[in-house]
Amino acid sequence: MKLERIDANRYRIPKTGRMRVPGVVYSSPELVDDLRDDPSLEQVANVAQLPGIVGASLAMPDIHWGYGFAIGGVAAFDPDEGVLSPGGVGYDINCGVRLLRTRLSRDEVVPRLETLVGALHRAIPSGVGSKSHRTLTTGELAQVLVRGARWAVDHGYGEPADLDVIEEGGTFAGADPDAVSDRAKQRGLPQLGSLGSGNHFGEVGVVAEIYDPAAAEAFGLHLGQVTVMLHSGSRGLGYQVCSDSLEEMLKASARYGIALPDRQLCAAPLSSPEARRYFGAMASAVNYAFANRQMLTHFTRQAFAEVFGRSAGELGMGLVYDVCHNIAKWETHRVDGRERRLCVHRKGATRAFGPGHADVPGRYRAVGQPVLIPGDMGRYSYVLAGTQRALDETFGSCCHGAGRRMSRHKALAVTRGRSIGKELAERGIQVRSDSRRTLGEEAPEAYKDVAEVVDAVAGAGIARKVAKLVPIAVVKG
DNA sequence: ATGTAC
Numbered sequence: 055m056k057l058e059r060i061d062a063n064r065y066r067i068p069k070t071g072r073m074r075v076p077g078v079v080y081s082s083p084e085l086v087d088d089l090r091d092d093p094s095l096e097q098v099a100n101v102a103q104l105p106g107i108v109g110a111s112l113a114m115p116d117i118h119w120g121y122g123f124a125i126g127g128v129a130a131f132d133p134d135e136g137v138l139s140p141g142g143v144g145y146d147i148n149c150g151v152r153l154l155r156t157r158l159s160r161d162e163v164v165p166r167l168e169t170l171v172g173a174l175h176r177a178i179p180s181g182v183g184s185k186s187h188r189t190l191t192t193g194e195l196a197q198v199l200v201r202g203a204r205w206a207v208d209h210g211y212g213e214p215a216d217l218d219v220i221e222e223g224g225t226f227a228g229a230d231p232d233a234v235s236d237r238a239k240q241r242g243l244p245q246l247g248s249l250g251s252g253n254h255f256g257e258v259g260v261v262a263e264i265y266d267p268a269a270a271e272a273f274g275l276h277l278g279q280v281t282v283m284l285h286s287g288s289r290g291l292g293y294q295v296c297s298d299s300l301e302e303m304l305k306a307s308a309r310y311g312i313a314l315p316d317r318q319l320c321a322a323p324l325s326s327p328e329a330r331r332y333f334g335a336m337a338s339a340v341n342y343a344f345a346n347r348q349m350l351t352h353f354t355r356q357a358f359a360e361v362f363g364r365s366a367g368e369l370g371m372g373l374v375y376d377v378c379h380n381i382a383k384w385e386t387h388r389v390d391g392r393e394r395r396l397c398v399h400r401k402g403a404t405r406a407f408g409p410g411h412a413d414v415p416g417r418y419r420a421v422g423q424p425v426l427i428p429g430d431m432g433r434y435s436y437v438l439a440g441t442q443r444a445l446d447e448t449f450g451s452c453c454h455g456a457g458r459r460m461s462r463h464k465a466l467a468v469t470r471g472r473s474i475g476k477e478l479a480e481r482g483i484q485v486r487s488d489s490r491r492t493l494g495e496e497a498p499e500a501y502k503d504v505a506e507v508v509d510a511v512a513g514a515g516i517a518r519k520v521a522k523l524v525p526i527a528v529v530k531g
Numbered sequence: 532a533t534g535t536a537c
Binding site: 121144145146147149182183241250251252253254287288289290292293294296297380462 | 533535
């Protein structure tokens with residue numbers, strides 16, 4: 055794939071063949087060499103062929119191969135000419151990350167670390183097919199799908215102030231529970247309030263470095279402070295929504311004459327009933343994921359309260375922010391000097407709205423939206439802030455994590471016979487998982503160095519570095 | 532990511 059250097063952090067896939075727009079890849083001299091033979095670049099070029107795509111088919115520095123669209127891809131579509139594609143959202147609809155602050159210091163937590171990680175592991179149901187502490191009734195699920203995190207708060211999981219610092223306030227408009235299949239609903243009933251598996255985690259970290267004191271203060275972060283990051287999504291319900299939609303979208307692509315370079319890019323015109331139906335189902339799964347992370351937050355607070363003998367309020371366990379990684383949403387962006395309503399697909403990408411944007415919570419508006427970037431479980435994670443430049447160039451989007459550098463299969467092969475838990479414990483990181491296999495697949499070396507990814511987006515100016523977090527305890531599926 | 536193959 056031809057990749058032209060624009061500057062140190064921007065590379066162009068020139069518009070050729072049936073591409074309607076060029077591709078733009080955010081990367082760096084360090085990361086770009088590994089990318090040149092990567093099939094994900096072809097996926098970026100394929101997305102550029104879809105009708106109504108605006109500006110460019112974008113890729114973030116953590117890009118890797120995904121279903122149809124690359125993970126780490128961003129694409130915006132015109133309401134009249136454009137399309138909605140389930141592959142542009144992904145299987146784990148509204149997979150996302152949230153960060154909690156505490157008033158605890160590293161020195162207070164480290165002596166109790168084994169107790170804490172045990173309590174978190176008990177409090178947070180995890181693993182493939184994991185079930186929640188509570189099974190919903192069908193009536194409750196219908197409410198969850200429409201109200202999201204607000205439903206959870208109303209039922210005692212967390213506090214109203216949490217909602218102020220969740221994308222969309224924790225309730226995504228446009229949900230249509232009737233568009234969600236019975237099978238998806240059945241899968242969702244027992245799983246609300248469970249972590250899942252794979253790269254999902256709960257992580258206790260410590261603020262190890264501050265790059266932007268003003269933004270860190272606005273986010274309530276300071277050196278030596280203990281934080282908790284949660285990464286989870288819409289579980290089996292979201293998976294089933296995606297799966298159910300693909301067949302219908304494939305038919306729709308044929309019906310509306312959309313030429314597909316890859317069947318996995320199946321899509322329907324944004325104005326079509328098929329797109330409306332998928333949007334309603336996707337939005338329902340988005341709300342399920344918001345409610346899920348809200349319940350996991352409550353369980354996390356309970357575990358801390360139990361271990362430290364003080365309430366979550368006394369421990370200062372407020373929510374910093376909650377970002378979506380996999381979503382399509384209507385947003386207004388200025389394109390070539392004109393405000394346009396666009397449907398922005400982010401797949402393995404984070405919204406990163408800059409200072410002054412009305413959708414950034416008031417307490418953060420002066421510094422920009424918090425952008426939470428988890429790394430691998432052995433190194434570090436970052437807190438960034440969105441920028442005006444992101445709004446100008448990437449539809450207000452940024453990277454979402456380290457990105458894999460090894461397939462799960464390869465990671466298992468290179469970690470065979472090793473104990474990843476023991477290796478991490480020797481480095482001061484307590485890990486609890488019921489699955490040795492998950493730990494092998496998720497070994498730190500299976501991921502790119504997130505510092506390089508973050509330096510690429512910061513270098514490009516589409517986010518600003520605020521703080522670095524180092525892990526001390528991790529619960530995994 | 533995922534009742535890791537309906």
